[in-house]
Amino acid sequence: MNTRRVDVAIIGAGTAGLNARRQVEKAGAQPLLIESGPYGTTCARVGCMPSKLLIAASDAAHEVADASRFGIEVGAVEVDGAAVLERVRRERDRFAGFVVDATEGLPDTQRLRGHARFVGPTTLMVGEHTRVEARSVVIASGSTPVIPPPFDTLDRHVMVNDDVFELRDLPASVAVIGTGVIGLELGQALARLGVRVTLFNPFDQLGPFSDPRIVEASRAVLTSELDIQLQSRVLEARADERGVTMRWQDRDGATHEARFEKVLAAAGRRPNLAALEPEQAGLPLDGRGRPQQWNPRTTQWGDAPVFIAGDASGHIPLLHEAADEGRIAGANAVTYPDVSTHERRVPLAIAFTDPQMAIVGTPYRDLDLDAVEIGEVSFDDQGRARVMGRNRGAARLYARRACCTLLGAELLGPRVEHMAHLLAWAVQMQMPVQRILEMPFYHPVLEEGLRTALLDLAERLKVTGQCRCEDLAEAPGA
Numbered sequence: 001m002n003t004r005r006v007d008v009a010i011i012g013a014g015t016a017g018l019n020a021r022r023q024v025e026k027a028g029a030q031p032l033l034i035e036s037g038p039y040g041t042t043c044a045r046v047g048c049m050p051s052k053l054l055i056a057a058s059d060a061a062h063e064v065a066d067a068s069r070f071g072i073e074v075g076a077v078e079v080d081g082a083a084v085l086e087r088v089r090r091e092r093d094r095f096a097g098f099v100v101d102a103t104e105g106l107p108d109t110q111r112l113r114g115h116a117r118f119v120g121p122t123t124l125m126v127g128e129h130t131r132v133e134a135r136s137v138v139i140a141s142g143s144t145p146v147i148p149p150p151f152d153t154l155d156r157h158v159m160v161n162d163d164v165f166e167l168r169d170l171p172a173s174v175a176v177i178g179t180g181v182i183g184l185e186l187g188q189a190l191a192r193l194g195v196r197v198t199l200f201n202p203f204d205q206l207g208p209f210s211d212p213r214i215v216e217a218s219r220a221v222l223t224s225e226l227d228i229q230l231q232s233r234v235l236e237a238r239a240d241e242r243g244v245t246m247r248w249q250d251r252d253g254a255t256h257e258a259r260f261e262k263v264l265a266a267a268g269r270r271p272n273l274a275a276l277e278p279e280q281a282g283l284p285l286d287g288r289g290r291p292q293q294w295n296p297r298t299t300q301w302g303d304a305p306v307f308i309a310g311d312a313s314g315h316i317p318l319l320h321e322a323a324d325e326g327r328i329a330g331a332n333a334v335t336y337p338d339v340s341t342h343e344r345r346v347p348l349a350i351a352f353t354d355p356q357m358a359i360v361g362t363p364y365r366d367l368d369l370d371a372v373e374i375g376e377v378s379f380d381d382q383g384r385a386r387v388m389g390r391n392r393g394a395a396r397l398y399a400r401r402a403c404c405t406l407l408g409a410e411l412l413g414p415r416v417e418h419m420a421h422l423l424a425w426a427v428q429m430q431m432p433v434q435r436i437l438e439m440p441f442y443h444p445v446l447e448e449g450l451r452t453a454l455l456d457l458a459e460r461l462k463v464t465g466q467c468r469c470e471d472l473a474e475a476p477g478a
Helices: 015-026 042-046 048-065 081-104 181-192 212-223 319-335 383-388 416-428 433-437 447-464
Strands: 002-011 031-035 111-113 116-118 123-126 130-139 143-145 173-177 196-201 227-230 233-240 243-249 255-260 262-265 269-271 306-308 348-351 356-361 372-378 394-400 406-413
Touching: 002 015, 002 319, 015 031, 015 081, 015 130, 015 319, 031 130, 042 048, 042 081, 048 081, 048 181, 130 319, 173 181, 173 243, 173 255, 181 196, 181 262, 181 348, 196 255, 212 394, 212 406, 243 262, 306 319, 348 416, 356 416, 372 447, 383 447, 394 416, 394 447, 406 416, 416 447, 433 447
Parallel strands: 002 031, 002 130, 031 111, 130 306, 173 196, 173 262, 196 227
Antiparallel strands: 116 123, 123 130, 143 269, 233 243, 243 255, 348 356, 356 406, 372 394, 394 406
16 A cells, blocks of 8 residues: 655645645645546536526527517527537537646646545545655645435436436436526536426525525526426426326315426535545534534634535535635645634626626625615616616615625626626725715616615615715616
8 A cells, every 4th residue: 555645635636626736835835636527627527617608599489489588580490409508518528628638637646636635634545555644734625516315216217417418319307406607507508408397396595695585586587487486386397208107286185187208407515525535534424424623714613624615515516615715724734733714705706697697795694784775776677788688687785784885795687697796896995885886887777776776775875864875966867
């Protein structure tokens, strides 16, 4: 058996692990990147990029099919499912290939293949061939999709998001289990490509929002297009060679039955920690398989010389957060036991549904409603949104009453991915609402909708008398 002694052992060669490795190397220490699966990040291989490729195809199909509202008749739209998925894989492989090439280009002394498990506080057994003794460990092992019962016994008929992109053609029908971001993005994309889709959730939760006005708007928009069964109870799911027959009870107690060619499990993801046997290092997991006493500003697991970054932490499963956590974990792993807290960027989450969804900074659920004012805008009559025929949705912006600084926002609307970035920058810079309103707003653009919400927010803040907000002029089409 081989024994390798390194400064920092890093379990997982995804976004978080690669950033941790870079930080360790930058500090002049010796990293070892351990990976049991294929190289290439979750984002590039099975997440962000292939899903956006599928959504781009579905958007194109939807635009063509909906062109008649502009007086343009194009006839029937024919979707070549095999060609759609071939492009998804081709472009996906291109994105992932860049990461794979970069990882394989690292020195052999920094890479090791095999499954790692703890056999001591900072000692790992990799496969049965190598014992790794490190001064500290970074866990960046990612997460795994959860397949809830009764679908966990149906084998080949059940997909997770990873599997969707390996399909050789579009299925005729799909039952989507889960109405979170992944379920909504993929479910809507498949439906717009001609697949019969029904989404199920035993709870009354649709999407990521907590602001009651935005929740209401998102339900009205999405249920007008998609078959969504909230508060439904699956009574039976049985498989045969043609697919899965599901019987369920809807929220009103009525029983339904339908056959689906495929089931897509989009019910969340579980951190890949248990298989590392962290108990051998004295590291406890909670009832959901997540680390106890994990600090997001240091990434340290309790007070151990072990740091967790990316999806493995169960914190915020987004690529930019994984990159930041990898950097923090790598920096602290090198200097342990001298561990430093790091400032985290303002939270920013975007869902690429249509309309798009975004949450910036402090969400509604975490507000002290006695200390904030809320401004809002509807996109139903927003000028540019109506021009584009994308006038659906709403946005709500939150500011501190005492000092007028922007705290956060929840947005549902056309291309809010761009507006969300502007707001995230403003929140991180702790900009007062009146200062944001001094920035230029072109006409006619969607961002004028933000201006409307900011003017509403400024007026509400001025009424409180606790901070001065300018009564800036309005512009047409906002």
